[in-house]
Amino acid sequence: MTGSAQAEEASIAPITARDAPLLSERTEWGVDVGEWALPAGWAWVCLADVLGEPLFNGRSVRTTADGFPLLRLTALKRGGVDFSDQKNGAWTKDQAAPFLVSDGDFLVSRGNGSRKLIGRGALARHVPSPVAFPSTMIRVRVHPEVMISEYLTNIWDSLLVRLQIEKAARTTAHHAYTISHDILADIRIPLPPIAEQRRIVEKLQHHLTRLDSGQCSLQRGISLIPELRSAVRNTAISGRVPSTSTLNHWRWGHLGDVIARIEAGRSLPCESRPAKENEWGIIKASAMTWGNFNNDEHKAVQAGTKIDPRHEINQNDLLISRANTSTHVGASVLVGECRPRLLLSDKSLRLVPKEGIAKTWLIHILSSSYVRRQISSMATGTLESMRNITQQNLMRIKIPIPSHEEQLVIGDAIKAELKRIDRLAERIEPLRFQSEHLRESLLTRAFEGRLVRQDPADEPVSAALARIRAERETQGGRKESTPRRPRRPAPSSSSPLARTAVQLEFEL
Template sequence: MTLGLDAESGELPAGWARAIISDLCEVNPRGFDEEPGDDDLISQVPMASVEAETGRIDASTRVRYGDLKKKSLTRFQENDVLFAKITPCMENGKIAKARGLVGGRALGSTEFHVLRSHGAVLPEYLTHYLLQRNVRITAEHHMSGAVGQRRVPRPYLESMEIPVPPLAEQRRIVTELDRQIARIEAGESAITDALAGMSELRARVADSAVSQHAGISSKLKDILREPLRNGVSAKATSDGSGIRTLTLTAVTRNDFSDQFTKLTSADPDRVSKLWLEDQDIFIQRSNSEELVGTSAIYRGDSNWAIYPDLLIRVRVDHSLALPEYVALVLSTSPVRFYFRQHARGLSGSMPKIDQATIENVDVPLPSLQEQQEAVTWVKKQESTIFPLSMAVEAAQADSIKLRSALLHAAFTGALVPQDHADEPASALLDRIRAQRAAAKKAPRKRAPRKPRTAPPGQEELPQ
């Protein structure tokens, strides 16, 4: 047994092969291998039922097939791989192997690509490969479309090349990945609980500060310096050129740094009014149900970056309200609940909030001095949370790096030993290609004709 070579050398371990996804899988198959009956129960899997970055799927919702079969939903079955094609779901890692489906079949969001293996790649192996951050970042560069509806095109996914180990080695890789990831997730679970606890604590602090001024309020639209403005959707570049553009993660993590930006091909003439200014507030107008309406305030240099279409910018009239105070109001529990309640979306699509919903947020509006006192009090409370927050975020960053290193090892042949007794991947691929080619050439069997009981045109009427 031997260990594989590092991917940086450009070589593959013994017995491995390179193949594009269209050779390994049927992409977006027309339907099920076996059509269910109208009264059969199957799973319904909207986008929200696929967890980000974990490969987990909730297939517990049962529906009668006949009630939904005429709707434009994606058909998939047990062991298919789901790949969210739309932004921001793809970037968030909504990718999973279909498992635990009721009756082995499901109807899901139209924003899934479906990959059905021909047999040379294990669905679990393919899922782990696609979940890699570098794979998703590259896919993002190839998205097409505009206005918050950018998608990974089917031809790009079909042409994606992946390293394919022998089938027996794939099983060993998946087993070891599952074992190691289970250990990582145990630590991540504690991190998630800690982050949730701090988020709830921050919300309580904000609620407490703002609730003292609940008697005096104004609509957000009445304290704006200029109208709300959406950002722009532009394709990411890969040659180091372009305009620096925020990603949604900058707002989710309240961190406006290079880490959460990308270079895009945005037209400079179209984005002249989209450059960031100090104390701009940004609201996510579309994201998952739990994140839609998330907001954050930018503190930094003007003209540093622009922002994407899925964000709405709020610029406050400083003579009426302090931007930091308004950002505090937008982070309170009542406002977040208001956004979730008013988010709308077509079946299977991401929930969205419109500008009118944001304009009509109630903002308690005491004097500027009282606003500053509220902001100062919140900062003092948060200063006690900050050291713990930094420690948790550092642990989260370490966990991400550990996952990345683990997956890199898996797909360069360094995670488990190679066994020269395994059938090479190239041999299995050749055999499957031959079988598929023969199946295409084989004549289709026609059902035998029923003998006529009367001359044409004189058939008997049914009794």
């Protein structure tokens, strides 16, 4: 490392994660993003001030098998435009010509059903073949003498821009969110000299590449948790559990060999809301969807309805979903804590094991992939959204049956392993949120002018903007692409994002 580089590194303190909720965790901050004092040579600008061309909407056409390609809205990813995410439209190349994507184009989502995805932007790099962009996107082309596209890409991912977009987004009659040209044109951005933009982008690329790699590893770890749980439950079938006998001592049988009876619930008139403490409730299918019983997933039974107390759910009941989606039909749960006055529904069944059959073993047999495959093959129904399994078919499911003593050992061993997996998941999940906080902190630092050194020799932004304005006046002026709203108040003395919190070290 050179002496000047070492001096730069030493002058920058560790990056901190801001004590602010992630965008995905909040619904509305209820605060305005003010402007703070910037380093010499920087300036606050609106996006309209740095445009090289007017903002431009794409065009959508009917999908066809052999037309000219255009991007799907889902092609806008954090890392850039995914050009493999496209379809063919009913138009020709000449018709699509005004809407073709070029290298350096920044595409922004015009509408989305999710507030946190509205206004998502992505930079087009290395366009592999001609493709158009649809009407659900707005094309942004910045003036190359005042802003580089990579700087826009990075600041667009920052909390500063997200807050402005989400606050200004409009809601349609169909409860979707939209943004318009005037909203985009008025986005306020702290702009450094173009030479410093390049230094910032280079530094951010170095750090964000490392951070992205870590986040990918974390995400992969999180995605593998369900597979790990499934593998552990499958040991109830395979017999590969410590302290158990060999499979030679087991016998094959059917679920009917270990179940004394099956109790079904009823369909009752319900309110759309959950039950109050003194009311009866009836569980929804979602109470048994994810492997753990969730007694919050229920609806209140209408007042005056005749209740059969035999259908009340109790702790340690073994329940199974009789009707659900193709993925979750036959999902089983062992009830832990349960509120009183909670009833089985007509889509749920209670399995009562025979004497000498351990529920702690049986729940893992039912959750194993071997049994799940049998349930899927036996389930009936024309719609994937609602499949059914009959009591008769349940009783026919083939299972290996160990001795009662081995059932207890298997149940305890699998329970212990699942707890270890839960503890692992509890350790991984916070790291993902911390990495997002670190990303926000890194971006905030960059756009406050505290990531790289300023160079007095850099041309100030004001000079570049003045030169562009003069060029436009010489050319007869350029009509703004959108109506402009009044600008925000003058800058305040400090950044509203500079909130201290738990410090995360980020080696620079």
